[in-house]
Amino acid sequence: MPFFALIPAAGAGSRLGGETPKQYLPLAGRPMIHHALQLLCGSPRIARVCVVLSPGDTEWERHDWSAFSSRLAVLECGGATRAESVLNGLRAARQAFAINDDDWILVHDAARPCLAAAQLDRLLDELADDAVGGLLAVPVADTLKRGGSGGRVAHTESREDLWQAQTPQMFRYARLVEALCRAGGTAMTDDAGAIEALGLHPRLVPGDPFNLKVTYPQDLALAELILAGRRATWRKNSG
Template sequence: MLNFYALIPAAGYGSRMGDELPKQYLRLAGRPMISHTLRTLCSSPRISAVFVVLAPVDSEWVRYDWSEFSPKLVVLQCGGATRAESVLNGLNAARAVSPIGDNDWVLVHDAARPCLGSKQLNKLMDELADDEVGGLLAVPVADTLKRSDAQGRVERTEPRDKLWQAQTPQMFRYRLLLEALSMSGGAAMTDDAGAIEALGFHPKLVLSDARNLKVTYAQDLALAELILKNP
């Protein structure tokens, strides 16, 4: 039986939030934002371990009590300059401290998506467990899309047919994901699926919903808190 592992790259700063505190530690519903993600992943009986990839100089993590997530939680202070580098470094470091196999599944999830629910998580694992490639949670684009020119005016309207908005977790086998990120150089890819696509594979889109939002701007915190209070 193949195992499931989760990996959370949390070495970034989140400059668009306009806050001195790294985004993953901002208070959300009385707790650091990342703790909501950890609660969902660590409470899943199907996930063997949850790796959190921090910046080497992260001094904020030790200010909090994470004991409720033991013994599944594994902290790796090997984050890189980009998200892709952090995931790649984390994959290599995880191999050194766990029995993760080449064909085991790795679910990479953003620390800034604190509203992931167990229903979405299980749906992802159920639909991809026997898939040859893997895939990701995503939602079809619902809004009309406009492309702007250099002056900030509408250049044209983009067709939204067959367009999806990528979310996380993104779930791939350990060896394939390691190879994909190594080939990409760990710099240009904004998500893991993009690295897999660059190898010529076609990840599966697993229907999610808008509640699995990414907290990007300060105003997103209020919406995330509402979702957490009304799951």
């Protein structure tokens, strides 16, 4: 079945501060979203990459995306929430590219610029024949504390069998649309949660801690280091 990728990028990323939406903040000389697009558009296994923008987005046209022109589609149908943007994007993509019910959709965060090709291929390989679909994730390693009143610890949470969800998250088109429609206005923070609400159990595909989500200012510096290290490794191996 064909694989299609969708990146919701209609948010503002308020926790990073500033007026520029998070997906356009400079990272390694490019807008942050460029790095996710470069990897997904560069995969020969993905038929099309769709980015979902807010209808009032004026920042996109300020950057050069011509390197991705043959693989990238821009859908200006973003909603008020991430789930709404994904659902709107799925419907628009189906009209544009005749996506079938059983085609695979990979939803990836614009703010995860450090996804590696090996992680992407592992996700595709392990889920291609899966009955439900799944997501990249990493086991929780840190001790978890539940906060209480006055900024003090209420108790320690068990980390047994806990995983930190990442993206891409990969599900069949029709099932993902059904899940998001049923979720309605609920505060779903990822697509796997909507699938779980159908009573299904997405598969956990071991990912990489380097596939971090840029949420706070210090995350930008860490992502810069990760990308710089990969460039240095590539130059060393190719030289």
